[in-house]
Amino acid sequence: MYHRYLGFFLAGIMAVYAISGITLIFRDTDVFKNKVVVEKNLETNLSAEEVGQQLKIKRFKATSETASLIEFKNGSYNKETGAASYTKTETPYVLGKMQNFHKSETGDPLYYLNIFFGVSLLFFVVSAFWMFLPSTPIFKKGMYFAGAGLVLALVLLFV
Helix, strand or coil: CHHHHHHHHCHHHHHHHHHHHHHHCCCCCCCCCEEEEEEEECCCCCCHHHHHHHHCCCCCCEEEECCCEEEECCEEEECCCCEEEEEEEECCHHHHHHHHHHCCCCCCCCHHHHHHHHHHHHHHHHHHCCCCCCCCHHHHHHHHHHHHHHHHHHHHHHC
8 A cells, every 4th residue: 555655756857857867978979958049248368177177178289389379179369359158058947947857966955855855765665565465476577577577686786
């Protein structure tokens, strides 16, 4: 009974974790992201390193530099005017919120909810083994599936 109602209660959060987990697999690509053009006015005559720091671009690297222009991946900086323009990719708002929820850390406000959800999933795992009597054929068949799932998980972890 608890297994069933907790499952209904957590259906929404499980959907959020499933969707965000799938989309996080593609976080190093531009899948599920929108391109946004950013234009900023910086100080004039900055070095390439200073431009990267001011724009807060991770792993900033200038691809070419002339007397008046610094070009970098997806953008440029005009040394004379201080105008910087570049294109970046952003996750859509709702999907970004879902992904941040999935990746929360101890300093995040949703930290306790994530612990509750993890403990609830462990409850599902353990309580599933008490749903049927051990002498029934469905329990015995379930044990084969549980064993196969454990083997698959170990293979995926260590291979």
